[in-house]
Amino acid sequence: MSSKTDSPPSYEDALKDPKCNNYPFLTQHGAPLPPPPSYSPSPGMCPGPGFPPPAMPIPTLSAGLSASSPGSQAILNSAGEMDDFFSNQWESTSIRHAFIRKVYLILTVQLAFTFAVVGVFTFVDPVKMFVTQYPAIYWVSFAVFFLVYCILICCKEPRRRFPLNLVLLGIFTVALSYMAGTVSSYYETKAVIIAMGITGVVCIAVTVFCFQTKVDFTSCGGFLCIAAVLLMIIGIVTSIVLSFQYVPWLHMLYAAIGAVVYTLFLVYNTQLLIGNRELAISPEEYIYGALSLYVDIVHIFLFILQVSGVATE
Template sequence: MSSKTDSPPSYEDALQHPKTVNYPFQTQHGTPLTPPPSYSPSPSACLGPPSYCSQGGVYPQAGMCPGPGFSQPIVPIPTLSAGLPASSPGEMDDFISNQWETTSIRHAFIRKVYLILTMQLAVTFAVVAVFTFVDPVKEFVIKFPALYWASFVVFFLVYCILICCKEPRRHFPLNLVLLGIFTIALSLMAGSVSSFYETKAVIIAMGITAIVCIAVTVFCFQTKVDFTSCSGFLCIASVLLMIIGIVTAIVLSFQYVPWLHMLYAAIGAVVYTLFLVYNTQLLIGNRELAISPEEYIYGALSLYVDIVHIFLFILQISGAATE
């Protein structure tokens, strides 16, 4: 039991003598502490889920609502330019000018390559026309096939030299002379092969080759398909073409099989058409791989070899069809 002195004072006594009463929010010796304000959750002050803010009397989870006397936390919103320096108008102008300069250099490179290629094709088809329409020359080549083999040796040697040369500016006069010798050698080869076929077959092959080259060029400049990433496939196709050619040569040496020869010619025309697409996209330069603007000799050389081989394979098909 508690004594009378231990009983709590009445309400009037507590108001008259507040220092004698020890409450939880008051000190025994000192000034009274102000009790904390009552908490009344409001939807506008709560940052948590609606289920916590809508329940009156239920204190939300820690971190959801700011306490009394504290401002709402400001959460930074990340942007796309976070961590990146702002580009000034001068930097943007430099970027655009560099892009324009690169594009102009590439266009000048393409024009230079096609100019060289046009001259090469003009020489080649002129030689083919002489070997086809001039009967004495045609008979001489048929009687002396050594011209073809001599041209082939020169073609192979000069081709290896041009492929191995990687500094066109330093060796420009030499490369130009070698390119002329290469063009004459391959033209003599094409003319020697054309002399064994009828004039009608040669004209048909020339027309089909021109159509194929124009179609491939337009296709490469318009399409978004990247053929420069298919170098492995083209390597396999070239190996397959070589194997079929060896088998065809062995079979034809024992017994003539017309359909096998035409099959080999058709596969060769398709493979070199794909090579023409590949080399044209290397020339354009907006794909995964591209030719350097300084290697215009190599660019013209690759396109020229592809076009002449397409002509020779189509000539075999048209010659077999006319016979």
């Protein structure tokens, strides 16, 4: 064992040691420190000899969070939820579009049959004479129309059960078509053609308006119910007055009010069909959607027919 104590020299002795001159990075006591190297964020900055160049950071979704950190897991979970949300939105939109196409396909078949019947009852004289000679068939068709209409509106099971729903809708269409044809047979051919043209223009305009507007008419159901009740009361009063004395302007006024009210109903039911408003029809209710639009359009035609019939007299 050596008795000599190996203690380090003091700072002043170390500075005086000539060996320290071999190390250029050591400065003299009291001398000013060299200025720090300038920082340049350019990609070509070299860190110096003996050191590897800095690796460029790879951007990740977690933006600085590790894959196992709670923050990154929350972001990944939210991203998955957003994917599910957009997937569900796309699926619901595609289902709604398929539902709209089905409703308008059924409605097109109904209207084609109805206006074909109206054309036969208008242009074929033997059929027109048969209708006027046997008015009891009209009331039978009205009873069938009312009964099937109540079943389809009030009972969900027959309305959704295939093929019973299509059978009931077919019976309803035949009954209402006969009624429309019977009413058309009492008017001139010119008035019927005018009513058909105006009805077509109104339906196209309403459909385009409903698909473009941001105004929500589905929240006006109470107003439409009041309008329907008022129209029924006006119709009863008008029928009583016209039964005693025919007043052309009163008949035309009632028919014009009826056409306006059912046009509002058409707007309401079309927006229910579209489904991007406060209220909407379920995609399973394609029979109800076609039925509501069909009834509105036929009533618009009948009211406009009365207006044009009175105007051409």
